[in-house]
Amino acid sequence: MTETMQKITLAARPVGAPKDSDFKLVEAPLPEPKDGEVLVRVHYMSLDPYMRGRMDDAKSYAAPVPIGGTMEGGCVGEVIASKSDAFKAGDMAFGMFGWATHGCLPAKEMRKLDARLPITTALGVLGMPGFTGWYGLMELGRPKEGETLVVAAATGPVGSMVGQIAKARGLRTVAIAGGADKCKLATEKFGFDAAIDHRAYDDAGSLRKALAEVAPKGIDIYFENVGGKVFEAVLPLMNTFGRIPVCGMISGYNAGALGGNVQSDVPDRLPMLWRSILVKQMSINGFIISNHYDLYGKFLSEVAPLVASGEIAVLEDIAEGLENAPRAFMGLLEGRNVGKQIVKVV
Numbered sequence: 001m002t003e004t005m006q007k008i009t010l011a012a013r014p015v016g017a018p019k020d021s022d023f024k025l026v027e028a029p030l031p032e033p034k035d036g037e038v039l040v041r042v043h044y045m046s047l048d049p050y051m052r053g054r055m056d057d058a059k060s061y062a063a064p065v066p067i068g069g070t071m072e073g074g075c076v077g078e079v080i081a082s083k084s085d086a087f088k089a090g091d092m093a094f095g096m097f098g099w100a101t102h103g104c105l106p107a108k109e110m111r112k113l114d115a116r117l118p119i120t121t122a123l124g125v126l127g128m129p130g131f132t133g134w135y136g137l138m139e140l141g142r143p144k145e146g147e148t149l150v151v152a153a154a155t156g157p158v159g160s161m162v163g164q165i166a167k168a169r170g171l172r173t174v175a176i177a178g179g180a181d182k183c184k185l186a187t188e189k190f191g192f193d194a195a196i197d198h199r200a201y202d203d204a205g206s207l208r209k210a211l212a213e214v215a216p217k218g219i220d221i222y223f224e225n226v227g228g229k230v231f232e233a234v235l236p237l238m239n240t241f242g243r244i245p246v247c248g249m250i251s252g253y254n255a256g257a258l259g260g261n262v263q264s265d266v267p268d269r270l271p272m273l274w275r276s277i278l279v280k281q282m283s284i285n286g287f288i289i290s291n292h293y294d295l296y297g298k299f300l301s302e303v304a305p306l307v308a309s310g311e312i313a314v315l316e317d318i319a320e321g322l323e324n325a326p327r328a329f330m331g332l333l334e335g336r337n338v339g340k341q342i343v344k345v346v
């Protein structure tokens with residue numbers, strides 16, 4: 001009898017927020033590794049906001065997942081068969097195996113895991129999201145002691161990395177998070193100096209007033225994770241020579257914010273912001289982390305010891321079972337995750 005695996009495919013392109021019927025759990029034969037390839041049994045898979053963009057058939061920095069294709073994603077698991085000298089059965093590895101119980105990839109596309117740390121850290125704090133926070137802050141935010149930083153989605157893996165590194169460098173750190181519990185986590189677990197609940201304010205103006213109180217010297221770095229109302233609130237508070245690393249805009253993902261203006265002739269609102277950018281001489285840099293992996297080794301050597309020693313706090317939200325991945329993903333877009341969203345597959 002052929003051995004099988006399970007995977008989740010994209011059954012339909014979501015219109016607005018994804019729903020159950022946009023996904024399908026399917027059975028497939030277990031792949032046989034060819035020369036140079038490695039077969040892995042996935043233990044944990046990562047759920048990340050960028051996956052919403054892959055569900056849309058819109059021009060972006062990466063191709064969409066085709067209908068019927070396996071949802072893309074990073075995973076960690078155990079090597080169960082190897083036709084490469086680089087891996088042997090029993091090794092723990094990271095690879096882009098997708099939303100699936102097993103995956104087979106060329107060894108050169110996989111990474112061995114540091115056995116001294118829990119394997120889930122390779123998906124969050126020491127994986128792509130943590131690296132994103134570190135890179136965006138250090139390379140584009142250019143933090144200086146005494147400055148003020150604001151970041152939203154502050155208890156997630158990107159925002160919590162940004163806040164903790166900025167705090168360690170002597171900045172005043174202000175978190176924006178959804179709900180009182182997340183605000184408490186932001187200050188108590190991640191050391192932010194202040195936290196504002198964006199859900200408590202209906203409009204950008206009232207959110208701006210609250211922000212101005214906790215950022216009395218203005219904002220030097222706004223690490224952009226969410227866009228929308230938060231961005232509207234922050235922009236007038238930016239100081240001269242302020243920096244905005246533009247990392248994400250999750251508030252618009254269900255409305256196609258990743259595709260929209262990139263491909264269409266819909267007028268862009270940016271010209272209306274031109275004057276603020278000029279007068280305040282701001283640096284605004286969009287970035288996609290996959291283009292910066294030349295610095296991943298530097299990130300790991302700096303940050304992994306801080307995670308091991310507990311100086312960088314880690315928060316993970318682990319859903320159980322591959323079949324629950326779609327629901328957990330929907331929760332991530334709605335802010336129901338508390339910390340890095342992961343799915344335990346076995």
Ligand code: NDP
Pocket residue numbers: 048049050128129132152153154155156157158159176177178179182198225226228230246247248249250251252287288289290332333334335336337339340341
């Ligand atoms: P998180 O785990 O923090 O999850 C997303 C969070 O976004 C939610 O928990 C919620 O937090 C917040 N959120 C959702 N909707 C809204 C909204 N309408 N307004 C304000 N906040 C909202 O995600 P990550 O840390 O993994 O990612 C953070 C951002 O970084 C995303 O925009 C992502 O796309 C981006 N990113 C970009 C990369 C790049 O290469 N440029 C790479 C990796 C991530 P809360 O409840 O606190 O509001």
